[in-house]
Amino acid sequence: MKPLINSFFQLDNFLALGLVLIFNVFASNAQESSGELFSQGNKAYNDGDYGKAITLYEQILNDGKHSSELYYNLGNAYYRLNQVAESIYFFEKAKQLAPENQDIQINSSFAQNMTLDAIEPLPESQLAQIQKRVFELFSTDMWSKLTLLLLWLSALLFLGYLFTQTTRLKRGYFFLSLVLFLFFMGSFLITFFKDSTSQQTQYAILFSKQIDTWSEPNQQGDLLFVLHEGTKLQLLDSLAEWQKIRIANGSEGWLLNADLRNLNK
Numbered sequence: 584m585k586p587l588i589n590s591f592f593q594l595d596n597f598l599a600l601g602l603v604l605i606f607n608v609f610a611s612n613a614q615e616s617s618g619e620l621f622s623q624g625n626k627a628y629n630d631g632d633y634g635k636a637i638t639l640y641e642q643i644l645n646d647g648k649h650s651s652e653l654y655y656n657l658g659n660a661y662y663r664l665n666q667v668a669e670s671i672y673f674f675e676k677a678k679q680l681a682p683e684n685q686d687i688q689i690n691s692s693f694a695q696n697m698t699l700d701a702i703e704p705l706p707e708s709q710l711a712q713i714q715k716r717v718f719e720l721f722s723t724d725m726w727s728k729l730t731l732l733l734l735w736l737s738a739l740l741f742l743g744y745l746f747t748q749t750t751r752l753k754r755g756y757f758f759l760s761l762v763l764f765l766f767f768m769g770s771f772l773i774t775f776f777k778d779s780t781s782q783q784t785q786y787a788i789l790f791s792k793q794i795d796t797w798s799e800p801n802q803q804g805d806l807l808f809v810l811h812e813g814t815k816l817q818l819l820d821s822l823a824e825w826q827k828i829r830i831a832n833g834s835e836g837w838l839l840n841a842d843l844r845n846l847n848k
Contacts, residue, residue: 616646617643617648620640620643621639621640621643621653624636624637624643624656625656627639628656628659628660634664637657637664640653640656640657649680651680651681651684651687652677654676654677655673655677655681655684655686655687655690657673658670658671658672658673658676658687658690658691659690661673662690662693662694662697665697667694667697667698667813668788668789668790668812668813669790671691671695671698671813671815672788672790672844672846674690674691675786675788675815676846677691678691679846680722681722682719682721682722683719683721694813697813698812698813700814700830702814702830702831702832703831703832704831704832705832705833717773718773718776718777718780723774723777723778723781726770726773726774726777727774729770730771730774733764733766733767733770734764736763737760737763737764737767738760740756740757740759740760741757744756744757744760781847784817785817785818785845785846786816786817786845787815787818787828787843787844787845787846788813788815788816788843788844788846789811789812789813789814789816789841789842789843790812790843790844791812791838791841791842792812793809793810793811794809794811794838794839794841795809795838795839796809796810796828796834796837796838797836797838797839798836798837799837800822800823800825800827800837801825802839804837807836808834808836810830810838814830815830815831815846816829816843818845824839824840825837825838825839826838826841826843828841
């Protein structure tokens with residue numbers, strides 16, 4: 584019986600290895616395909632064929648691939664076609680993945696200048712400004728990776744402290760392990776609060792060309808103000824076809840059948 588069991592496990596391992604190889608081939612081909620589409624999109628953009636560039640870039644999105652560069656290029660292409668809402672939407676998506684990128688920030692401000700609604704944001708407290716700067720140093724994904732890296736480094740240094748016999752080295756390992764652990768705790772808290780804030784605070788870009796904002800979720804209330812496409816909104820509540828929103832200056836109201844694209848999805 585042993586040879587049969589051994590043969591079975593050998594065959595099982597062979598099949599598993601084959602499946603891994605097949606998966607790697609498909610993953611490699613998909614990556615090459617996305618890279619080729621991205622290059623073609625860049626060429627179309629540089630040739631001034633912005634519609635074709637958008638089609639190629641969005642094929643990559645449809646394949647489930649996302650990156651700040653892809654969103655940034657889509658924002659630029661839509662900007663060239665004067666499509667305000669689409670341009671702002673993709674620049675906002677790019678900022679989520681690369682909040683520190685200055686090119687994205689600058690081009691996003693150009694797109695914002697195309698909107699009809701000049702909304703002055705509420706002034707922020709110094710504490711809120713500091714928190715915002717810290718949160719925007721990295722994306723949530725990068726903060727998560729940094730947190731794990733700090734944890735591993737702290738653990739490795741602590742192991743060095745445990746197994747090193749030299750007193751001087753033990754002190755050094757212990758001190759560095761403690762410092763990195765404190766950094767890990769700080770990074771963990773930043774990641775946790777950044778992710779919680781992102782989940783609880785929903786933002787969207789308005790795609791409706793023009794829409795009225797009401798004081799209540801019915802048209803018997805007061806008409807408060809009018810909004811236009813490209814405005815960034817905070818989503819507060821919903822009731823049937825109505826959406827309660829808040830704009831940057833703190834004003835709130837209800838929109839009826841608004842065409843919104845959620846930035847958190």
